[in-house]
Structures are given as structure tokens and as C-alpha cells.
Amino acid sequence: MKFANLTVAAPSRQQTATGRGLTGNKEARLELIDYQIDGVDITAYQCDCSPAQIIRHCMLTICATSKPDLLISGINYGENLGINVTSSGTVGAALEAASFGIPAIAISKQTEIESHHKYTKQDWNATEHFLEYFSKILLERKMPPDVDILKIDVPQDATASTPWKMTNLSNLIYYSKVLEKSSEQSRICDAKTVINVDRDALDPNSDVYALSVDKCVSVTPLSVDLTSRVNFSDLQKKYLS
Numbered sequence: 001m002k003f004a005n006l007t008v009a010a011p012s013r014q015q016t017a018t019g020r021g022l023t024g025n026k027e028a029r030l031e032l033i034d035y036q037i038d039g040v041d042i043t044a045y046q047c048d049c050s051p052a053q054i055i056r057h058c059m060l061t062i063c064a065t066s067k068p069d070l071l072i073s074g075i076n077y078g079e080n081l082g083i084n085v086t087s088s089g090t091v092g093a094a095l096e097a098a099s100f101g102i103p104a105i106a107i108s109k110q111t112e113i114e115s116h117h118k119y120t121k122q123d124w125n126a127t128e129h130f131l132e133y134f135s136k137i138l139l140e141r142k143m144p145p146d147v148d149i150l151k152i153d154v155p156q157d158a159t160a161s162t163p164w165k166m167t168n169l170s171n172l173i174y175y176s177k178v179l180e181k182s183s184e185q186s187r188i189c190d191a192k193t194v195i196n197v198d199r200d201a202l203d204p205n206s207d208v209y210a211l212s213v214d215k216c217v218s219v220t221p222l223s224v225d226l227t228s229r230v231n232f233s234d235l236q237k238k239y240l241s
Contacts, residue, residue, distance in 0.1 A: 003136060007068070008035060008044035009058050011089075015050050016078075016116055020092035022056060024049025030061060051093035059100050070138050071097035075127050076108035078116045079153045081208045081218070082170035091151060091222075098148035098224045103138045106149055106222075107131050110156040110211060113193050126158040130217055149222040153207060155215050164217035170206035172197065 009030070028048040035044035045062070047054045051073065059067070073093040080088040094104035109127045111120070134150055143150075151169075155162065177191040202209040210218035 002132075004070070004139065006042055007062070008042055009054050009062075010044075010046055011051055011054055012046045012048040014117060015089045017087045018050040018052070018089040018092060019087045020052045020095050021050050022053045024053050030054075030057065051089040052096040055093050055096040055100075067100065068097075068102055070135060071102045071104040072107065072131065072135065073097070073104065074107035075124060075131065076106075077111050077119065077122070078108060078113070079110040079174075079211055080106065080108045080151065081153060081211060082172050082174040082206070084173060084175050085151065085169065085222075091149070094149045094151075094222075095224055103143060104149045105131065105134060105138065105152060107152040107154070109154050113195070116193070126160055126162060127154040129160040130154055130158075130164065134219070143221075146223045146225065147221040148224045151207070151218075151220040151222050153211050153218040153220075155211055155217065157215075158217060162215075162217055164219055165210045165214065167207040167210045167218045167220045168203065168205055169220055169222070170203060170208040172201060172206075172208060174208055 011024070012028075012031075025048040030045040030047050033044050033046055035042045045058075047057060049057070055071070071094060073090045076088075076090040080091055085091045088106070090108055091106045094106035097104040107127065107130070109122060109124065111122065114120070115122070130152060134152060138150070174195060174197060176194050176196050178194055179186055179191050197208060197212060199209075199213060202213065204213075207218040207220045210216050
């Protein structure tokens with residue numbers, strides 16, 4: 001990065017939909033690899049484990065005495081929206097970093113579903129623009145309490161001038177699985193991933209609406225605190241007594 005010292009740590013293999021799972025080869029170690037960006041040598045490691053696991057392992061090893069100022073997870077192939085985000089390895093790595101008190105960004109670019117498991121050629125310029133913009137903000141300013149992660153989703157055809165919008169997490173499913181011929185003999189791999197969003201049911205302030213309808217960049221503040229924001233007294237009095 002032009003304005004920071006960068007260390008890269010990534011899983012050795014594709015880890016789509018691993019969420020915050022701490023999975024992988026228990027015998028694996030961080031392996032230093034030869035890595036350059038635009039001819040510049042970058043300190044980079046790989047490890048045969050999930051995104052969240054490699055973050056935890058880095059915090060116990062190479063970052064044990066000095067925490068990073070910012071964790072960037074992504075850029076991910078494929079948008080991470082709505083209540084599907086807890087299955088996202090990109091968001092999972094950011095959550096793991098946030099649990100160590102590290103400000104985090106989970107950033108994704110909208111792509112075709114086929115690109116989720118097979119890397120394809122993409123124009124990353126707009127996504128890189130927004131990543132740099134929000135990275136500088138998080139390095140310069142401390143977020144308010146209860147904002148641990150900025151989840152950023154960039155439309156497929158975005159440019160640097162595409163507007164961005166603060167959003168909430170949609171309470172609808174964005175990615176669904178469908179089985180053409182369902183039976184107890186159906187294999188997990190027989191289910192196909194589809195995007196099937198009821199636009200009429202969407203909250204206009206949600207991340208799904210911002211990307212799907214407004215075609216703008218969605219910026220969603222997330223918290224590691226999953227506690228419901230309901231009034232506890234009202235909940236106990238009306239429902240639990």
C-alpha cells in the first residue's frame with residue numbers, strides 16, 4: 001500500500017463459505033512465500049487453514065508483540081450481503097481480527113456466481129479506490145464503540161465516482177440453494193447457488209438494496225457483539241414472564 005507497511009497472510013487454498021470457522025490442517029505452519037506487487041517485495045505468508053484461523057495464528061506468532069493497525073480481508077470475489085454474511089470467510093477473518101481489538105475491513109466485489117470458486121479476470125480499479133479511501137479513514141480515526149468492522153460491497157460496474165451509502169444488514173437471504181430433484185439421496189453438491197431477492201420486501205436502507213437497486217457502494221458497520229438490541233425489560237415483561 002502507498003501509505004502503510006503491508007503484510008499478507010492468506011489460506012493456501014480456496015476457502016469460500018468457511019465463515020469464522022477455525023478449521024484447517026492442525027500441523028500447518030505459516031510459510032513465507034516470494035510475493036511482489038508492481039515489482040515491490042511484500043512480506044507474505046500462506047497457511048493451510050481457514051481465513052479466521054490464519055488471523056488467529058498470526059496474532060499468536062508474527063503479531064504477538066505488535067498488533068496491526070488495520071486488518072483488510074479481501075478483496076473477495078463475490079458480494080457478501082444480508083444474513084448470508086456469517087457464512088463468509090471474508091467476514092469471518094474480519095470478525096476474528098476485531099475480536100483482538102483490531103479495526104477491520106471486509107471488502108467484496110460483485111461478480112458472477114461462477115467466480116466464487118474459480119478466479120476470473122476482473123477490473124479491480126474501483127474496488128481498490130474505495131478500499132484505499134476507507135483504509136485511510138480507519139488508520140487516521142478511531143471508530144465509535146460498537147463499530148468493529150466496515151463491510152464494503154462494490155458493484156460489478158462501479159467506477160471511482162460511484163456513490164457510496166451507509167447501510168444496515170438486510171434481514172433477507174441473498175444467496176439461496178436450489179435442488180431440481182430433491183430427495184434423501186441428493187448430494188450437497190447437487191444444490192445450485194442462486195440469487196433470488198424479493199425487491200419489494202427489501203429495506204431501502206439495507207446493503208442488498210444499495211447494491212441491487214441503487215447500484216451504489218454499500219458500507220455496513222458491523223459489531224462483534226451479536227446481542228439483540230431489544231429492550232431487555234420489555235422482552236422479559238411481555239414474552240418471558
